[in-house]
Amino acid sequence: MQNNLNYTFPNKLKxxxxxxMAIGAVAIAAGFATHHEQTWANIMHNNFYFLxxxxxxxxxxxxxxxxxxxxxxxxxRIPLAMSQFLWVSGIIMLIIxxxxxxxxxxxxxxxxxxxTLPDGKxxxxxxxxxxxxxxxxxxxxxxxxxxxxxxxxxxxxxxxRKHASAEDMSGAGEHYQRSRKLSIVFLVLFAVTSSTxxxxxxxxxxxxxxxxxxxxxxxxxxxxxxxxxxxxxxxxLRKQGxxxxxxENHLHDVGKFMxxxxxxxxxxxxxxxxxxxxxxxxxxxxxxxxxxxxxKTLFIVNFLINFILPFLILMTRDSKRKLLLxxxxxxxxxxxxxxxxxxxxxxxVMNEHWTIGVFEIGTTIGFMGLFIFxxxxxxxxxSLLPTRHPMLAESEHFTx
Amino acid sequence: MSNVESSLRPALILxxxxxxxxxxDVCRPIExxxxxxxxxxxxxxxxxxxxxxxxxxxxxxxxLGVWGLNKTVGWAWDITNFVWWVGIGHAGTLISAILxxxxxxxxxxxxxxxxxxxxxxxxxxxxxxxxxxxRPWVAYWPFPFANQFGSLWINFNSPLVWDVFxxxxxxxVSLVFWYTGLIPDFAIVRDRAKTKxxxxxxTILSFGWVGSAKNWQRFEExxxxxxxxxxxxxxxxxxxxxxxxxxxxxxGWHTTIFPPYFVAGAIFSGFAMVQTLLLITRKVLNxxxxxxxxxxxxxxxxxxxxxxxxxxxxxxxxxxxxxxxxEYEQYAFINRATGPYWWAYWSMMTCNVISPQLMWSSxxxxxxxxxxxxxxxxxxxxWFERFVIIVTSLHRDYVPSSWTMFHPTWVEIGLFIGSLxxxxxxxxxxxxxxxxxxxxxxxxxxxxxxxxxxxxxxHE
Numbered sequence: 001m002q003n004n005l006n007y008t009f010p011n012k013l014k015x016x017x018x019x020x021m022a023i024g025a026v027a028i029a030a031g032f033a034t035h036h037e038q039t040w041a042n043i044m045h046n047n048f049y050f051l052x053x054x055x056x057x058x059x060x061x062x063x064x065x066x067x068x069x070x071x072x073x074x075x076x077r078i079p080l081a082m083s084q085f086l087w088v089s090g091i092i093m094l095i096i097x098x099x100x101x102x103x104x105x106x107x108x109x110x111x112x113x114x115x116t117l118p119d120g121k122x123x124x125x126x127x128x129x130x131x132x133x134x135x136x137x138x139x140x141x142x143x144x145x146x147x148x149x150x151x152x153x154x155x156x157x158x159x160x161r162k163h164a165s166a167e168d169m170s171g172a173g174e175h176y177q178r179s180r181k182l183s184i185v186f187l188v189l190f191a192v193t194s195s196t197x198x199x200x201x202x203x204x205x206x207x208x209x210x211x212x213x214x215x216x217x218x219x220x221x222x223x224x225x226x227x228x229x230x231x232x233x234x235x236x237l238r239k240q241g242x243x244x245x246x247x248e249n250h251l252h253d254v255g256k257f258m259x260x261x262x263x264x265x266x267x268x269x270x271x272x273x274x275x276x277x278x279x280x281x282x283x284x285x286x287x288x289x290x291x292x293x294x295x296k297t298l299f300i301v302n303f304l305i306n307f308i309l310p311f312l313i314l315m316t317r318d319s320k321r322k323l324l325l326x327x328x329x330x331x332x333x334x335x336x337x338x339x340x341x342x343x344x345x346x347x348x349v350m351n352e353h354w355t356i357g358v359f360e361i362g363t364t365i366g367f368m369g370l371f372i373f374x375x376x377x378x379x380x381x382x383s384l385l386p387t388r389h390p391m392l393a394e395s396e397h398f399t400x
Numbered sequence: 401m402s403n404v405e406s407s408l409r410p411a412l413i414l415x416x417x418x419x420x421x422x423x424x425d426v427c428r429p430i431e432x433x434x435x436x437x438x439x440x441x442x443x444x445x446x447x448x449x450x451x452x453x454x455x456x457x458x459x460x461x462x463x464l465g466v467w468g469l470n471k472t473v474g475w476a477w478d479i480t481n482f483v484w485w486v487g488i489g490h491a492g493t494l495i496s497a498i499l500x501x502x503x504x505x506x507x508x509x510x511x512x513x514x515x516x517x518x519x520x521x522x523x524x525x526x527x528x529x530x531x532x533x534x535r536p537w538v539a540y541w542p543f544p545f546a547n548q549f550g551s552l553w554i555n556f557n558s559p560l561v562w563d564v565f566x567x568x569x570x571x572x573v574s575l576v577f578w579y580t581g582l583i584p585d586f587a588i589v590r591d592r593a594k595t596k597x598x599x600x601x602x603t604i605l606s607f608g609w610v611g612s613a614k615n616w617q618r619f620e621e622x623x624x625x626x627x628x629x630x631x632x633x634x635x636x637x638x639x640x641x642x643x644x645x646x647x648x649x650x651x652g653w654h655t656t657i658f659p660p661y662f663v664a665g666a667i668f669s670g671f672a673m674v675q676t677l678l679l680i681t682r683k684v685l686n687x688x689x690x691x692x693x694x695x696x697x698x699x700x701x702x703x704x705x706x707x708x709x710x711x712x713x714x715x716x717x718x719x720x721x722x723x724x725x726x727e728y729e730q731y732a733f734i735n736r737a738t739g740p741y742w743w744a745y746w747s748m749m750t751c752n753v754i755s756p757q758l759m760w761s762s763x764x765x766x767x768x769x770x771x772x773x774x775x776x777x778x779x780x781x782x783w784f785e786r787f788v789i790i791v792t793s794l795h796r797d798y799v800p801s802s803w804t805m806f807h808p809t810w811v812e813i814g815l816f817i818g819s820l821x822x823x824x825x826x827x828x829x830x831x832x833x834x835x836x837x838x839x840x841x842x843x844x845x846x847x848x849x850x851x852x853x854x855x856x857x858x859h860e
Binding site: 133 | 404639649655656716
């Protein structure tokens, strides 16, 4: 089949991405101008969400190499492009922490750690629990960790892309082997950093609260949201006349991953919720009480559209092989995990004073524009198909 | 499944086998007389099985007082052994259901014996539940049934009841799944049978299988449905087992990571047991060309990954206990690592987290002696994990005057060691009477993954 393997980032889409970024900029600027209290929290929410999508892409890519996967060779350039967004997330995260750290992370208020004031009187602000955590939750250590995460993540995204590009040029088998080794090292580091970064960026927003499962729960969300976006990009590229080499068997496997990991996410969501609800310990259950009291609709919708919908729709074989249904589900899961991330980030900052309105939607549109610009730009720089991948033939002849 | 395979992938069946060779090699142990090693193993297994019978009889006849339990430590070896066996029973269904979904062809030489192991391990696990009830003649009370005993109705809020359902469902599905796979293979043994008795028994066992297209179509259909049912069960069983602990308010037990962490640990210990068994089986039954070094390497990789996941969970628990600022949680973990049971904790850490890291070396992963040694180490470590969780959390309760230690009696030791007999007696019989490799299924990959197909291909 005649195939265009080199993607050109069309001007129309480029312009659209700029317009979206402009909408985002206006929404954020207007938020600040009107003293909309949720503005920084919105930036944090969206930045973490798109960071998750990019990081999940890198995880998917690395797993394909580490596990010597054959079928996915036709699609792996897409998660690789998604991972190139990581440096943008890193810079925005740094800006958020430096400019609005006190607003989002309550524990950054240093005075909470001091038991007695200089005049010898007890500090009325003193927070015993946060003082206990201060060896971990303190500004310098947090900054070091944050920089380290992004250096590691983006570093691997960059190196893996370099080898992919070199493989296209020379076709030497060493690039496959090197990518494999890099992927394995990345996965080991990811096993640790995916949990610790979830504690740092998200769990510490609700600064008293803790849950041992939180890191893995966040990982499940990272993976499923990146799968949803990956499916959407595949569908879009197909519609534009690219990726014609893909057949419905490849789509079927992407669909199966979405099906399996939406159930996996639900499993962890339920495990965390049920155990805390059942034990009903005051130091743990407050987290869900806030979300049930003030965010009830979102809380229920979160469960319904991230579990029930994909479960019922993706159950049949046909639904995983049709572009239209995959688009529908990709979009649903994208919105669903936007809500899940909202419920992870916003309540800790805003409590009951939250909204979802033009500022929130506008900020998300802005981040989407930025993501589209960076990711499609990365896609256009590299062939859509790794034509010299040693497993290429397996993916080409792949049938279920 | 695609027939095109990258040249990077090694052959899964060595020795240039034909389809007929596979039948011969797999049927040989059933048709030949067992050798003296088998009889020695069977004798030993039967002897310790008798110790188990004695210990069970004595426990039931006298009461639970013959165990070392006290009013502080009310659960100890009984539940440790139960969780240990259930965990071991995870690998079989994981191999046949989840590795099937991930299209791992190497599962085909090992799935049959791993599933057999699952069935026998779950039976061992169930035996501890029944015995620890103290009054096993009322063991049917956990089931909701219409009754005349007054307000005897189970408490559905109790995770112990969820356990009854989770494990009985898992057992039934695993058994049916295993048996369905056996039917075409039983038919092969039947068709080859030279003695009347063998013909008779395998005719019954093979349910009238004739190998027609319709037979195969139904076989494939039911396998798919069972794989679909079994996949969530792999996750649910040990999740529910973990909830026996995690729904409580006991420090060290109540922690949200328990469900997935128990599942990872179960797969870890299950694969270690599969390794232990298969390394012996392949040698004794001459199946080295089917259960190759590559198979062993792949299983070692799963052991390495799941062991590291378990290691991450240990560290997460420890860290969050400190981070939580809850002094009971903090004490529970400090006590585990430095209290009177420090040796159990560090045995667990060494066996489960540190020593499996040796598997990073591809040389060691392919070394049979090392693999065997590490598989035993992992089995020991996973037993200690459950012991640490159960006993160290209980032996220091909220009232310091009731702080105490747990000492097992010979009865409990007999129940545990004896349960290995309960496990090995049926397993050894299985290797004599059942085809230990799913030969009908294995034949489907001979063309794409046999050693002939790899001729001329370049290997890395």
